[in-house]
Amino acid sequence: MAGEQRTTYHIVAAAAAGVVLLFVLDGLGFFEGLNRFAYDLAFRLRGEVRPHAPIVLVTVDEESLGKLGPWPLKRSVYGALLDKAGAARAVGFAIIMSEPREGDDSFAAAIARHGRVVVPAYIDDRLRLALPAPSLGRVPTGHLHLEPDVDGIVRHVYHGLETGGRQVPSLALALRDAARAVTAPSAAGAPLPEASSAAIAQHYPMYIDFCGPPGMFPRFSLADVVAGNVRPDAFRDAFVLVGVTAPGIDERVIVPFSQARNRMAPVEVQANILDTVLKGNGIRSPSSASRLALCAVLAGCWLLLFLLFSEAGSLAVLFVSLAGIPLCTLSLFAFRQVWVDPAIFALTVAYLYTVVFVYRLAEASARLGRQYEAIAANLPAEGSIPPCSRGIAGLLSIGGINASVAILDAATQQLVERSIRIESANRELEAFNYSVSHDLQAPLRVIRGFAVALEEDCREEVDPACREYLARIRINVTKMEELIEALLGLSRIGRADLLRLPVDLSDMATEIAGELRRAAPERPVEFVIRTGVVVNADAHLMRAVMTNLMENAWKFTAGVVPSVIEFGVEEAGGERRLYLRDNGVGFDNAYADKLFVPFQRLHSKAEFPGTGIGLATVQRIIHRHGGRVWARGETGSGAVFFFTVPA
Incomplete structure (x- = not known):
């Protein structure tokens, strides 16, 4: 313990x-690598979900560049777009506008007419915050900064960039506030400088709840919108995001849905950010x-x-x-x-x-090491083998495992050989025992017959002393026959086949108790028998076990009044133990092991008659069932015999 x-x-x-x-x-x-892999896989397993808010993309694609002119486009084109999207809740541009361009005046006028427009700020290659061109006037600003993780995948966004004591919100937050007619933080107070080289701090991180792979949001070509090929109702009460999708102008980004190399345009990433913000319950x-x-x-x-x-x-x-x-x-x-x-x-x-x-x-x-040592102690010296490796270190090494296997294999081989020799010797011993016992019965019958003949035919000629001698001969011949029959029974137990069936030992004990009472009705013996004790065993052999044990208890309680014999069952150490207890003369517990050895007796024949084979028979039957039997006693205080019968 x-x-x-x-x-x-x-x-x-x-x-x-x-x-x-x-x-x-x-x-x-x-473990960040494992977590990021699991995070991306969760998106793909969850699959696509419909965008929460009406968000429409207007893209500068190859068709737009072919019809509206080379990149960069005149900003008057964006002014025309704003006039077409007047019914939109808010319009956000994901196109860098940090330098003055032709058409800024008309674009600024269109911004003023619409009133719900956000233009971008971004972090340049020298980690400076680049703001919209001053020529656009005071206009709400939101940053486009996307910071990939170390593996290059965009999973989150910072909704606040702080520099020079001012905060610039993300484009998504600025669009939400513009739609609510809330003044964006970057539009308050004096105009911001063209670019700030102050230290940039990032605040308010948020996981982006991507709706799916590219193509989840409706989109229109900028050329079609400006040409009037898109009905104004397409933008009614919608958030409009304007960005570049033409190859070679804006680098696409990797998102959790990019397992098939289908990178996403930055404007669509901004659309996913906006959808997450508008849902109000981004990934937490x-x-x-x-x-x-x-x-x-x-x-x-x-x-x-x-x-x-x-x-x-x-x-x-x-x-x-x-x-x-x-x-x-x-x-x-x-x-x-x-x-x-x-x-x-x-x-x-x-x-x-x-x-x-x-x-x-x-x-x-x-x-395993202890068991091997116990086995090795019983092996012959000439067949000894090296010690088995002990501990986990010996098993974890290849050599240790192989050495242990080889050692145990050698031990097993020796044990198998010894078992074969023992089994052969046992068979020969049983055959010899049976033959001797059987052959002894014939001369005993002859001795009995001559003794009876002498007593009957020569009764008048034989004096009383001789008649007593003849009576003693007959008594001892009877004892010898009983002993031979017991030996034959013990021998038959070793050869008999087991037929395991459910056996009710309680009923069996009750029947045997009745037989004992009928044999000696004058004895006041109390039987205490536990009901419902059932084992899976050979009924014939278990009858011999119960008979021997109960007759043993009956014999050794002969001089005790009142006599009590109890049969029951108990659970101990996870094992089901059956027992037969009596309050008879008992025995010295130091000699308990001798009880099950044939012909070993702890009491004289004069006190308690018997062959000395009964308990040996019990042990052999229990062992044949795979169980064990043992006894505890105390001189003058009775005895208890335990046995187990595995299922």
Whole structure:
């Protein structure tokens, strides 16, 4: 018990240390790659969803460049677009306008007429915040900055860029506020400088809830809109985003849906950001502390289950957990817009299973070594083999495993050979026993016959002393016949086939008790028999077991008043034990092992007659059923015989 407790303490300590190390590595970002892969996969498994808000894209595509002129287009074209999209809730441009261009006056006038227009700011190659050209006047501004993760995939956006004491909102926030007639932060106060080289800080991160791969939002070519080929109703109460999709002008970005190399145009990324903002419930993620606290609670539950369950049960818990972690993560993501990084949970349960498995393997190795030593102690010296490697270190190495297998194989081979020799010797001994016992019966019958003849035919000629001698001869011949019959019965038990069927030992004990009472009705014996005791065994042989045990108890309670004989069952150590208890003369417990040896007696024949074979017969029958039998007693205080019958 103390060894098991120490092992449990070691497992708990190793598990706690490993989980803490995993938490530290998680905090240092070691598992970000796994989490990002799972995050992108969750999008693809969830599939496409319809955009929440009416968002329309107007794109500068190849057709627009062919009809409206080379890039960059005159900004008067954008003014014409605004006049066509007058019914839109707000119009946002995802086209850089940091330098003055031809047509700025007409574009600025169109912006003023529309009143709900946002133009972009961006971070240039020298990490400076580039703002719209002053020639456009005071106009709401939103930044277009997209910062990919280290693997180049865009997953989130910062809704606030701060520089020089001012904040510039994202294009999506500025569009939302413009539609609500709220003054955008960048439009308040004095005009911003053309470009700011002050340090840039990013605030308010948000995971982008992408609706799907490219093509989820309706789009029109800028040339078609300006030419009047698109009905004005197409923009009614919609958010309009204007951007470039023509190849070679604006670099497309990688998003979670880009597994087929279908990169997304920046204007469509802005559309997904806007849709997320307008839904008002973008993808949320719990804090790192909350996530690790949940993982710590689950780690305790997993460790408890691994310690309680068997190897097969622990493996089932591992598989269920490894399947349930991504399932729960995907369900939260798809239905609740909550993302929980799953790597730490999967790694924790895998680590805990490994720790418990390794310690159990070490225990099994130690038991294997002890069992081998017990086996080796009984092998002949000339066939001795080297010691078996002990501990987990010996099993984890290839050489250690092979050496252990070779050693155990040699031990098994020797045991098989010895078992074959023992079995052959037992068969010869049983055959000899049967032959001798059978051959002894004929001369005994002759001796009995002559003794009876002398007593009957020569009664008048034989004096009383001789008649007593003849009577003694007959009595001892009877005892010899009983002993031979007992030996034959013991021999037959070793050769008989077992026919296992459900046997009600309670009914059998009741019948035997009745027979004993009828044989000696004058004896006041109380039988206490537990009902419903059923075993899967050979009925004929179990009858011999119950008869021998109950007759044994009946015999050794002869001088006790009142006599009590009890048959019952108990559970101990996970084992079902049947017992027969009496309050008879008992025996010295130091000699309990001799009870089951043929002809060994702890009491004289004069006190208690018998052949000395009964308990040996019980032991052989129980062993044939794969069980065990033992006894406990105390001189003058009765005895109890236990036996087990495996199913």
